[in-house]
Amino acid sequence: xxxxxxxxxxxxxxxxxxxxxxxxxxxxxxxxxxxxxxxxxxxxxxxxxxxxxxxxxxxxxxxxxxxxxxxxxxxxxxxxxxxxxxxxxxxxxxxxxxxxxxxxxxxxxxxxxxxxxxxxxxxxxxxxxxxxxxxxxxxxxxxxxxxx
Numbered sequence: 001x002x003x004x005x006x007x008x009x010x011x012x013x014x015x016x017x018x019x020x021x022x023x024x025x026x027x028x029x030x031x032x033x034x035x036x037x038x039x040x041x042x043x044x045x046x047x048x049x050x051x052x053x054x055x056x057x058x059x060x061x062x063x064x065x066x067x068x069x070x071x072x073x074x075x076x077x078x079x080x081x082x083x084x085x086x087x088x089x090x091x092x093x094x095x096x097x098x099x100x101x102x103x104x105x106x107x108x109x110x111x112x113x114x115x116x117x118x119x120x121x122x123x124x125x126x127x128x129x130x131x132x133x134x135x136x137x138x139x140x141x142x143x144x145x146x147x148x
Contacts, residue, residue, distance in 0.1 A: 004038045008085045011035055015091050028092060035089065036097035042082045043104050046075050050112065065124040069116045076112045079105055 001007035011031050018024045050072070058067035083105050092098075 001038070004035070004042055004082045005085045007035050007038055008088055011089070012091065029095075032089065032092045032095050033097060035086070036095060036101050039082055039086050039101050040097070040104060043079060043101070043108055046079050047108060050075055050115075065120050065127070069120050072112050072116050072120070076109050079108055079112075 001010060011027060014031065015024070015027045018027055056068060056071040058071060062070060083102070086098075086101065
């Protein structure tokens with residue numbers, strides 16, 4: 001499957017069609033394990049994207065700190081989207097990987113949220129404090145925002 005949502009949908013379809021105990025057991029254990037592994041791989045990819053040292057891709061129209069916050073929030077939305085797919089596995093009885101996967105998701109979203117609310121906001125406040133003198137503000141206001 002190319003996406004986690006597709007894998008969850010396929011698993012749900014197999015579960016609804018399953019009549020034999022061996023097929024139901026396979027869906028409950030092996031196939032669900034693959035879905036949870038896909039979920040953890042997606043969380044790992046999001047962590048790697050966030051932790052990479054490269055500047056996040058942002059449109060030129062976004063301010064530096066606000067754009068970084070929007071980018072971090074987009075990663076939270078991406079993580080929550082795949083978690084919603086996992087939450088739709090109502091028919092899977094407590095899988096061994098479930099607790100670990102949901103814990104990794106919780107830690108990732110907390111880390112991203114702290115990044116937005118603490119680090120990026122504090123960096124912005126420090127930057128604003130460093131240009132607090134009236135002369136620097138006046139000089140900054142004289143700069144053109146639009147350049148040909």
